Amino acid sequence: MRIIAGLLLLLISAAGSARPVSYVGGWTLIEESNRQSTAALIHYTPSPSWSLGLRSEWVRDEDYAITSLQPTYLLKRWFGQDYQANIYLQGGIGLASGTSGNPLSSTTAAYAGVIADWETRRFFLGYNARYVDAGHFGDNAMQLVRVGWAPYEGDTQDLHTWLMLEVDHRPESKDPVSVTPLLRFFRGPALLEVGFNIVDPTPLLNFTYRF
Amino acid sequence: MNMMSRFLMALLFLLLSTAVWSQHEHGQAHEHEHEQSVSENTADAASVTPATGRLTTTPEIEAALANGGTAVVADVLGVVCDFCAVAMNKIFGKQEEVAAVYVDLDTKALNLVFKPGASLDDEAIAALAVQAGYRISAVHRNAAVLGS
Numbered sequence: 001m002r003i004i005a006g007l008l009l010l011l012i013s014a015a016g017s018a019r020p021v022s023y024v025g026g027w028t029l030i031e032e033s034n035r036q037s038t039a040a041l042i043h044y045t046p047s048p049s050w051s052l053g054l055r056s057e058w059v060r061d062e063d064y065a066i067t068s069l070q071p072t073y074l075l076k077r078w079f080g081q082d083y084q085a086n087i088y089l090q091g092g093i094g095l096a097s098g099t100s101g102n103p104l105s106s107t108t109a110a111y112a113g114v115i116a117d118w119e120t121r122r123f124f125l126g127y128n129a130r131y132v133d134a135g136h137f138g139d140n141a142m143q144l145v146r147v148g149w150a151p152y153e154g155d156t157q158d159l160h161t162w163l164m165l166e167v168d169h170r171p172e173s174k175d176p177v178s179v180t181p182l183l184r185f186f187r188g189p190a191l192l193e194v195g196f197n198i199v200d201p202t203p204l205l206n207f208t209y210r211f
Numbered sequence: 212m213n214m215m216s217r218f219l220m221a222l223l224f225l226l227l228s229t230a231v232w233s234q235h236e237h238g239q240a241h242e243h244e245h246e247q248s249v250s251e252n253t254a255d256a257a258s259v260t261p262a263t264g265r266l267t268t269t270p271e272i273e274a275a276l277a278n279g280g281t282a283v284v285a286d287v288l289g290v291v292c293d294f295c296a297v298a299m300n301k302i303f304g305k306q307e308e309v310a311a312v313y314v315d316l317d318t319k320a321l322n323l324v325f326k327p328g329a330s331l332d333d334e335a336i337a338a339l340a341v342q343a344g345y346r347i348s349a350v351h352r353n354a355a356v357l358g359s
Contacts, residue, residue, distance in 0.1 A: 079288035106354035
């Protein structure tokens with residue numbers, strides 16, 4: 001049952017590691033699945049500095065899901081000839097509901113977070129932190145750092161490949177710190193990330209598509 | 212542990228395969244100048260030296276030029292990935308003045324060919340780049356754009 005629900009969420013598509021604010025008028029479909037949750041997000045960018053999305057996240061071990069409206073604000077972007085760096089503020093408010101027979105009633109949930117990244121065509125450094133308050137379903141916090149290296153510089157419309165390492169910290173987890181090596185493949189409007197958590201054995205699967 | 216080893220081997224295989232596939236398998240043939248900027252560490256537009264100022268050609272750009280269009284090359288800050296190129300292509304491709312557009316990650320340049328008799332001024336190009344999420348550091352309109 002959980003697998004089917006997870007696949008459904010994946011098909012709907014989910015949540016993000018690549019730029020959370022797109023070009024003006026652009027839509028982005030994001031799927032994210034990690035050791036804690038599986039999420040789907042679709043967002044629209046009405047301005048260069050913010051986007052608004054609808055996100056659905058299933059917290060698998062805790063048997064609840066949050067459906068929320070998620071605004072993201074680009075606080076600051078730095079440009080260089082060979083790099084770009086960004087700081088985003090992200091929040092969300094919605095409804096948390098039990099899954100897999102969880103008898104708890106639905107309740108309001110909210111979260112807030114920050115995303116920062118610095119990227120060239122060969123190197124990537126990213127940080128993401130988020131706090132979630134899901135009422136009687138509980139609260140949780142997480143932060144993660146990701147470093148990446150591209151073995152070659154792909155040009156426009158080439159397949160871009162990245163080797164990445166993600167270290168996440170989830171204080172409430174039985175393994176508070178875990179490590180996920182992953183591969184990122186990137187071409188045109190599509191991005192796919194495939195990895196495996198080597199501390200808390202779980203696959204990581206992220207997908208982003210812009211249109 | 213066995214499962215993890217198999218998974219890592221599969222990832223390694225994928226990586227090696229894609230590195231081979233990716234060697235310039237462009238859908239469109241284009242020429243790269245591959246010149247490096249002199250100013251690698253600058254953070255703002257005012258102090259950045261233009262990347263090349265030369266037009267990168269694609270079949271669409273050649274066709275637009277053959278049709279009588281005029282070319283412009285704009286140096287762009289912050290274009291480091293294909294999402295950047297997609298954003299610029301979407302924003303500029305929607306403009307009725309534009310006949311062909313191509314973002315070259317190697318030269319960090321936005322290549323535009325306008326329809327015959329049409330054009331966008333530097334300010335309009337800069338404003339559209341902001342809508343795509345990027346910043347223009349220089350616009351080249353002289354004959355050097357075409358390498359002449």
